[in-house]
Amino acid sequence: MKKTLFYFILVSFLWGKENLVYSDEVLSLYSHQNDKKISGRLLPTNAFEVLKEEGDKVFIKITGYVNPKAPSVIYYNDYQRIIVAAFSKNTKLDFSQKTASKSGKWDKVSLEIWADKKEFAKDNQAMLAKAKEQFTNNCGICHALHREKEFNANAWPAIFKSMADRTGIEKKDRWLVIEYLQKNAKDFKKGK
C-alpha cells in the first residue's frame, strides 16, 4: 500500500513537470521549418521543451527574459546578461507568451521556434560537470585558477573570450564553459 502511494506521488511529480531537455552544444534555430538560413542560436545548458518533431527538425519552446532595449536576446534571468538564445538583430521574434516587466526588470517570454534535431539530455548535470573540468584543466596552467566566484556573471564572457585562444578548449565547447562560469558566478541568482 505504502509502495503504491509512493509511486503514485513520484509519477504525478514527474508528469507535473514540463518535459524539459538540454543541449550540450550551440543549437541552430530557424524561423520556419524549411529555412536554410539560421535565425538564432540556443546556448548550451539551458532548458527547453520539444513540442513536436518533423524530419530533421524539432519545434521547441524556449522560456526566458527579454530586455526591451535588446529584444533579439533571450536571457536566463531578469537582470543578468546570461544568454539563453540570441538572434540576428533584425529578427522579429513572435513570442507565444509575454509578461510585462515588474519594476524595471525584464519581460518574461516564451518563444516557439524550429531547431535542428539532435540527441538532447534530460538534465544538464553531466554537461556542467564537463564544463567545470574543461575550466579547471585549462585555466590554471599559466596562472592560478581564477575561481568561478571571482567575477560577476556579466563579466565572465569577455574574460573567458580573451583567454580562450590560449587554451586547448575546443570552439564547440566554449559557450558551454561560458554558461557554466556565469551560472556559478559571484552574483548569480536563479531566475526561475
Ligand code: HEC
Ligand atoms: C597560455 C597561458 C594562459 C592560459 C592557458 C590562460 N591564461 Fe589567463 N592570463 C594569462 C596571462 C599571461 C595573463 C596576464 C594578462 C594578459 O596577458 O592578458 C592572464 C590573465 C588572466 C586574468 C586576469 C585578467 C585581469 O584583468 O585581471 C584572468 C581572470 C584570466 N587570465 C583568466 C583565465 C581563464 C578563465 C582561462 C581559461 C579559459 C585562462 N586565463 C587561461 C595567461 C593564460
